[in-house]
Amino acid sequence: xxxxxxxxxxxxxxxxxxxxxxxxxxxxxxxxxxxxxxxxxxxxxxxxxxxxxxxxxxxxxxxxxxxxxxxxxxxxxxxxxxxxxxxxxxxxxxxxxxxxxxxxxxxxxxxxxxxxxxxxxxxxxxxxxxxxxxxxxxxxxxxxxxxxxxxxxxxxxxxxxxxxxxxxxxxxxxxxxxxxxxxxxxxxxxxxxxxxxxxxxxxxxxxxxxxxxxxxxxxxxxxxxxxxxxxxxxxxxxxxxxxxxxxxxxxxxxxxxxxxxxxxxxxxxxxxxxxxxxxxxxxxxxxxxxxxxxxxxxxxxxxxxxxxxxxxxxxxxxxxxxxxxxxxxxxxxxxxxxxxxxxxxxxxxxxxxxxxxxxxxxxxxxxxxxxxxxxxxxxxxxxxxxxxxxxxxxxxxxxxxxxxxxxxxxxxxxxxxxxxxxxxxxxxxxxxxxxxxxxxxxxxxxxxxxxxxxxxxxxxxxxxxxxxxxxx
Amino acid sequence: xxxxxxxxxxxxxxxxxxxxxxxxxxxxxxxxxxxxxxxxxxxxxxxxxxxxxxxxxxxxxxxxxxxxxxxxxxxxxxxxxxxxxxxxxxxxxxxxxxxxxxxxxxxxxxxxxxxxxxxxxxxxxxxxxxxxxxxxxxxxxxxxxxxxxxxxxxxxxxxxxxxxxxxxxxxxxxxxxxxxxxxxxxxxxxxxxxxxxxxxxxxxxxxxxxxxxxxxxxxxxxxxxxxxxxxxxxxx
Numbered sequence: 001x002x003x004x005x006x007x008x009x010x011x012x013x014x015x016x017x018x019x020x021x022x023x024x025x026x027x028x029x030x031x032x033x034x035x036x037x038x039x040x041x042x043x044x045x046x047x048x049x050x051x052x053x054x055x056x057x058x059x060x061x062x063x064x065x066x067x068x069x070x071x072x073x074x075x076x077x078x079x080x081x082x083x084x085x086x087x088x089x090x091x092x093x094x095x096x097x098x099x100x101x102x103x104x105x106x107x108x109x110x111x112x113x114x115x116x117x118x119x120x121x122x123x124x125x126x127x128x129x130x131x132x133x134x135x136x137x138x139x140x141x142x143x144x145x146x147x148x149x150x151x152x153x154x155x156x157x158x159x160x161x162x163x164x165x166x167x168x169x170x171x172x173x174x175x176x177x178x179x180x181x182x183x184x185x186x187x188x189x190x191x192x193x194x195x196x197x198x199x200x201x202x203x204x205x206x207x208x209x210x211x212x213x214x215x216x217x218x219x220x221x222x223x224x225x226x227x228x229x230x231x232x233x234x235x236x237x238x239x240x241x242x243x244x245x246x247x248x249x250x251x252x253x254x255x256x257x258x259x260x261x262x263x264x265x266x267x268x269x270x271x272x273x274x275x276x277x278x279x280x281x282x283x284x285x286x287x288x289x290x291x292x293x294x295x296x297x298x299x300x301x302x303x304x305x306x307x308x309x310x311x312x313x314x315x316x317x318x319x320x321x322x323x324x325x326x327x328x329x330x331x332x333x334x335x336x337x338x339x340x341x342x343x344x345x346x347x348x349x350x351x352x353x354x355x356x357x358x359x360x361x362x363x364x365x366x367x368x369x370x371x372x373x374x375x376x377x378x379x380x381x382x383x384x385x386x387x388x389x390x391x392x393x394x395x396x397x398x399x400x401x402x403x404x405x406x407x408x409x410x411x412x413x414x415x416x417x418x419x420x421x422x423x424x425x426x427x428x429x430x431x432x433x434x435x436x437x438x439x440x441x442x443x444x445x446x447x448x449x450x451x452x453x454x455x456x457x458x459x460x461x462x463x464x465x466x467x468x469x470x471x472x
Numbered sequence: 473x474x475x476x477x478x479x480x481x482x483x484x485x486x487x488x489x490x491x492x493x494x495x496x497x498x499x500x501x502x503x504x505x506x507x508x509x510x511x512x513x514x515x516x517x518x519x520x521x522x523x524x525x526x527x528x529x530x531x532x533x534x535x536x537x538x539x540x541x542x543x544x545x546x547x548x549x550x551x552x553x554x555x556x557x558x559x560x561x562x563x564x565x566x567x568x569x570x571x572x573x574x575x576x577x578x579x580x581x582x583x584x585x586x587x588x589x590x591x592x593x594x595x596x597x598x599x600x601x602x603x604x605x606x607x608x609x610x611x612x613x614x615x616x617x618x619x620x621x622x623x624x625x626x627x628x629x630x631x632x633x634x635x636x637x638x639x640x641x642x643x644x645x646x647x648x649x650x651x652x653x654x655x656x657x658x659x660x661x662x663x664x665x666x667x668x669x670x671x672x673x674x675x676x677x678x679x680x681x682x683x684x685x686x687x688x689x690x691x692x693x694x695x696x697x698x699x700x701x702x703x704x705x706x707x708x
Contacts (some may be wrong), residue, residue, distance in 0.1 A: 006575045010561075017563045051631030164521050164577045164623070165548030236602045 003166055007174020008181060015182040021033070021144060025186030028140050031282070032132045032190040039088035039128055047086075047201075050080040050099075058428050066419040069400035070326055076104030077391040077396065080205040081111070084376035085201045086210055089194060092131035092377025101386065103393035103429075105330065105400075108337040111386055129194070130371050133218045135253055136363050138225040141183065142245040145229040148175045149468065150238035159470040168234075168468035172461055175230055176223075183222065193214065210436060214374045220454055221367040225249075227457035234464035252362035260358040264351040270344065283336040294332060301328045317412045322414065323405025330397050337390070345383050348407040352379050359449035366453065369446035373439045380442040384434050392429045399426055473538035475500045476550065476627045476658035477522065481531035484517055484682075491517045493682035494531065501626065501673075504649060504659040506669035506690070509679035509705070515662035518679075519631045522660065523553060537628060549578075552625035556632035558616030562605040566595060566615045569604060570622060574595035577623040589618045596645060617648060630653065630661040634668055646672045666698055678705045 005206055015021045057078040064075055081099040098111025149171075152158035152414075161171060198211055228248070230242040269281070287295055302314060314321045352369070359366035372378035400422075408416035440447065475498035482495040492514045495497055496660050499505040507515045520526045521533045524544040533540040535547040546673045560569040581589070593614040604612065613633065630649075634642040649672050652657055663669055669676050673690035678701065685705065693701075 003576055010564075010572050014561065014563055154557065156557055157561065158621075159523075159525065159555060160553070160559065160573065161576065162525065163548065163551065163553035163629075164573060165545050165551075166576050167545055468613065471521075 003170040004173040004177060007166070007171060008177035008301055011175055011178025012181050015144065016185075021182065021186075023234060024140055024143060028132065028136050029189055031127075031136065032129055033193050034188065035127050035132055036088065036129045036190060036194050036197060038093065040201070043085070043088035044196070044201065046083050050082060053078070053100075054080050054428070061426075061428075062420060062423045064423060066417040068414055068416060069404040069418045069422065070105065070323065072418065072423070073105035073397045073400040076102055077429065078102055079392060079431070081382075082431060082433075083384045084381075084433065085198055085207045086214065086375035087377050088201070089128070089211070089214065090375035090377055091297070091373045092372035092375055093127050093379060093382055094377045097382050101393075103389060103396060105326070105397045106333055108333075108341070108390055108393065111382075111389075114298075116268075127165060129190070130368070130375070133221070134368055134371070137218070138249050138253070138364075139246075140186075141179075141222060141225045142229050142242070142249060144183070145175075145179050145226055146233055146242040146245060147238035148179060148230055149233040149464075150241050151233075154238060158468075162468075162470050167465075169462075170233070170466040171468070172230060172465050176226060177455035179226060179230075180223070183226075197398045208402060210374045210376075213436075214371055217367055217370045217374070217450065220450060221363060222455045224363055224453045227461045231457070231460035231464040251363050253456055256358060256362040257355075257365060260362075261353055264354045268347050268350040270347050276340065276344070280336055280340050284333050284340070287332075289303065294329065297332055298325060298328060301325065303408045315411055320405050320408040320410055320412060320416065322410075323401045323403070323408070326399035327398055327405070330401065332393070334394055341386075341390075348379055348383065353445060356443065356445035356449065359446055360452070363450065363453045366446040366449040369443045370440075370450060373446075374436075375441040376433050376439065378443070380439065380441075381433055385431060388431050389429065396426060433472065474534070475621050476536055477505070477629075478534040478537075479531070479658050480534065482518070482521060482528055482533055483530035484514075484521060484526060485529045491682050492521065492528075495682075495684050497677060497684060497687070499627070499658045499660050501656045502653050502657050503674045504653045504661060504690075505671050505675045505677060506673035507660065507662045507677050507679055508664065508666065508669050508682075508701075509662075510646065510664060512681075513679040514682040515664075515679055516631055519553075519629050519660070519662050519680075522629055523548075523551070546611045550626040551629065552623050552627070554613070554616045554620055555632070557609070557637050558612040560604045560607075560612055560615060563603060565601050565603055566590060566607065566611070566618075567600040569615055570600075570618050573592030573619045574622045577619075579622055579624065581622065586622070589622045590615065592621065593617045593648065609636050610638060613637060613645065614642070617645070621652075621672065627658045627660070628657065630663075631696070632663055632665075634663070634665060637702075642668065668704055670698055680705055 057080075061075075061077050064072065067075070079101040081094075081101075083094065083099075087094055098113050100113035101111050102109045125462075147154075149158070152161065162168070193212065195208075198207060227243065229245050233245055236244060287294065287297070302321070302325070305317065306312065306314070306323065309317050309319075311317050355365050356369050359369070369378065373380065400418075403418055403422055404416055407418075434442075477497075477499035479495045479497045482494040483490065483494055495514075495518060497505060508517060509515050517526070521528055522535065522540060524533075524540045524547070525542055536550050538547050540547050542606070560566070561572070564572070567586055567590065570590060571581070574581055574586070587597050587600055591597070595611060595614045595618065599607075599611060604615070607615070634645055637645060646668060649659060649661075653674070661669070663675070670693045672691055673689055676688045676690050676693065678685045
């Protein structure tokens, strides 16, 4: 048996015999399993609720009584963000971001239906599997590995090992593998459980690919902490290693993310709701940056219509101008909304970029972003859904306005009504989340820092192998 | 044929403080070289230099003709080491400890063979199956010797091996050491136990403040000479 395997086996057996390990791993393993099951139940319930709500909303839409199409546009429809299967592992921002879009004429609404309104606050004090992996796993690793080498040196067994001709690199590789295997055993029930739970959520195969990638990213994250702890343990005393690594864990997991959140809010502030709405209302009326006010636009559009149909008065048109004027007004407000939401999205993106950039000092920020992206619950997925809902809103309103315009005359006015034939001809809203490649591309900085931390931990472990000595 | 253990102008200094000063010695197969000296004489540092736990400031430690600092891993294949306190894994039995260290030394034994090695140093099968946490120092020392034997090393480095052992265990240890030397093992033992050194040593080197002051043949030492040695060199 290769030397590193012998050491790995010894470390593995040693940990299994250690009651600290058994207690800690049981606690973390059970906690992980519990939050996975609770998260899964919650996800299943939310998905069922949203499917049902979608069906009810569609039913309401197609069974609405005959009415003017523009009135139907105000009646509106609801679009529910489908919850991704992996939300049971990482709920991401879905916990506090809206999931329901009300789509109607003239107005782009923000998503509503946040956690407090759909009961998800009951989820084990918001502890999720991702949270356990991001915060408790490193703690478990530190507690189990801090004396892996320092303990050998302090007990005197390191002298023995090195006197046998064991290369420090072999020793470190064995320790890594042994502790890693023991942790693997501890987390195995949760891993198997999450695969089964995903299977029972009956989702598309790409979710398993995402889950596999998520597992890899957490594996790398765990490796980073294990390698850094072993590197510290190779140079410092056990006590110093424990103290140093716990400080690093606390600062990188809690202090830095909190600071970055505050900095992001200060450097890239989002406008207050009232200010945002007022700015939109102003631009709709006056035009973006004061150009092309609404009244002038509509007058110009009327002139264009009269010229197009070679008519002198609107009443002489063969179509109903009210529908087209409504649509023209809609096009204008669409531009205004697009302009303001693009600016708002840009602020969100800058905030996310700042978070990801801060992963240089806090690996948890990198793995958190990657995890949420893979679960489909990050900011980019949220914005993508909001944009998709907005595109559908615009198409819906345009279809209704044009039906009114081209199926009636000026004389008909607002008395024109459409019926279920029109309502059913409009396809329901469907949403396809961004592809895996696109989701990961959006988080390139987080991926880069995860890679950077991996490289740094490999360097640290390699340097530890060179510097490992039995004599201090 | 080169000596199995050799120090050539071996020097170790920490800044201005020289802890091993131009040490020259040779230990051939079958010889037991005892490094005698008071605390701080440089004995353990010499052992550490042969183990490459520290690098020499000047000179060379050689094992089987190979310079230790240049071949730190290769030279360990001929070497076994028993420290003053043999520290083992407390959660494992003596048998499991021997199995682990033997595996790492590249030796693969069956359970029967491992028990035989332990029996050869006086550790019963019952004791071998007990966790090391329950062992006395003497029992741990026996496992340490068994590890050295199982490795089938050509050279043995001992750092105060009988310190803290009861007289019977120390005597057994001396007999074992003599037997190993008779089988061709080269032994370098750091000790401050004059009587033990005279009992087993083929050569006795007196160290003081890092210097090897003199080397005597163990067989030539009379009790009077021993007493004089103590008065001359060992008292701080």
